[in-house]
Amino acid sequence: MQNTTMQSSNIHHPWQVTPAQAWQIQTSIAQQAILQDEVTEPGNIVGVDVGFHDKGTLACAAAVVFSWPGLNVIESKQAYKKVEMPYVPGLLSFRELPAILEALNELSTGAGLILCDGQGFAHPRRCGIATHLGVLTGYPTIGVGKTRLLGEHAEVAPERGATQPLIDKGERIGTVLRSRSNVSPLYISPGHRLHFASAADWVLSCCTSYKIPQPIRAAHRLASENKQ
DNA sequence: GCGACAG
DNA sequence: ATCTTGTCGC
Numbered sequence: 076m077q078n079t080t081m082q083s084s085n086i087h088h089p090w091q092v093t094p095a096q097a098w099q100i101q102t103s104i105a106q107q108a109i110l111q112d113e114v115t116e117p118g119n120i121v122g123v124d125v126g127f128h129d130k131g132t133l134a135c136a137a138a139v140v141f142s143w144p145g146l147n148v149i150e151s152k153q154a155y156k157k158v159e160m161p162y163v164p165g166l167l168s169f170r171e172l173p174a175i176l177e178a179l180n181e182l183s184t185g186a187g188l189i190l191c192d193g194q195g196f197a198h199p200r201r202c203g204i205a206t207h208l209g210v211l212t213g214y215p216t217i218g219v220g221k222t223r224l225l226g227e228h229a230e231v232a233p234e235r236g237a238t239q240p241l242i243d244k245g246e247r248i249g250t251v252l253r254s255r256s257n258v259s260p261l262y263i264s265p266g267h268r269l270h271f272a273s274a275a276d277w278v279l280s281c282c283t284s285y286k287i288p289q290p291i292r293a294a295h296r297l298a299s300e301n302k303q
Numbered sequence: 304g305c306g307a308c309a310g
Numbered sequence: 311a312t313c314t315t316g317t318c319g320c
């Protein structure tokens with residue numbers, strides 16, 4: 076169906092954009108995100124992250140596939156891409172997704188569930204990097220932030236597994252999760268095809284002895300490693 | 304106008 | 311994100 080006023084050609088939207096263009100794209104993507112639980116047995120859980128090299132001019136994205144619940148590495152790929160956008164709070168996906176999408180394309184198998192560094196729904200326009208990646212690829216995604224972008228929450232108990240809802244303007248936007256006892260908590264929010272509780276459950280199931288879930292931890296190491 | 308501000 | 315060694319605490 077032809078519609079010349081269509082404002083949401085997601086699949087081919089540009090990556091180098093002005094803030095105004097980014098907001099329009101994010102608003103469109105957010106409307107397409109599904110916040111209902113659609114993940115039962117993921118088959119595998121993929122961690123993705125980006126590291127910067129050559130004084131910040133080159134991005135290296137890594138995608139590491141883990142079995143679940145065994146959490147063993149099944150496959151890992153890297154993709155290098157020149158950095159085209161600066162880091163701007165709220166527009167992280169435009170800077171990191173191009174490289175991440177290439178790394179994901181290198182995988183020989185599809186993803187059952189993807190864990191991303193950063194927020195998902197817990198975003199000003201409810202379109203963090205996890206949401207953006209989920210809607211573009213169709214894969215279930217979860218945003219795992221090491222720090223807060225926005226929202227308020229009560230103090231989280233110090234024991235592993237403790238949680239508190241993350242709230243913005245009276246609306247729930249995520250979960251603050253203590254993934255390891257006595258260590259600063261993670262900010263979890265659904266990206267695509269998952270709800271709040273299950274998103275936190277999946278992340279916790281991937282946190283063995285470290286604060287950061289294994290898939291993201293592995294992707295972070297691979298994306299940031301010094302090569303020579 | 305003054306802070307806050309994923310990676 | 312990135313530049314970087316030792317050190318305090320469970």
